[in-house]
Amino acid sequence: SQQGEEDPQALSIQEGENATMNCSYKTSINNLQWYRQNSGRGLVHLILIRSNEREKHSGRLRVTLDTSKKSSSLLITASRAADTASYFCATPMYNDYKLSFGAGTTVTVRA
Template sequence: SQQGEEDPQALSIQEGENATMNCSYKTSINNLQWYRQNSGRGLVHLILIRSNEREKHSGRLRVTLDTSKKSSSLLITASRAADTASYFCATDDSQGGKLIFGQGTELSVKP
């Protein structure tokens, strides 16, 4: 069963704009991760935020986590055409070592 659910399912923006994707989950977590998948490729790890963190930055990426609302957001600032990809959130399983992925947000950045 999917724990994380991304919103929106698809997002189309112009180059230079910011892109925000949201993820909601159902049970308590130790950490939440975001991954990117370019068409026809494997997933690439972007960032991990722990349950005791509220915000984390990595380059043009900003991730927030609100454990009271069981939600996270991924902000990509000053988007580029190369950011076009699907983005997935993933939460850890309570048994450890396993991740549960959402269905992803498909981002299209038009030049």
């Protein structure tokens, strides 16, 4: 079953704007991950944030984690057309390597 729930379901922004999406989960976790999927292809790992971290950066990506609220956010700054994709948060199942994926946020970046 899916542990992560994301919002919004879809997001449309202009190139150069920032995109923010949120993920909420139900049980305690030791890490949370974000993935990107372009047009029904395979998923690409973006970033992993551990439960003892509050914020992590990777290029134009910024991820936050609030374990007290069981939520995470992914911010994409200065968006580009190539950022058009679906973004999924994922949390470990049963505290092992298996991941449960959220419903995903579809981001469209308009030129």
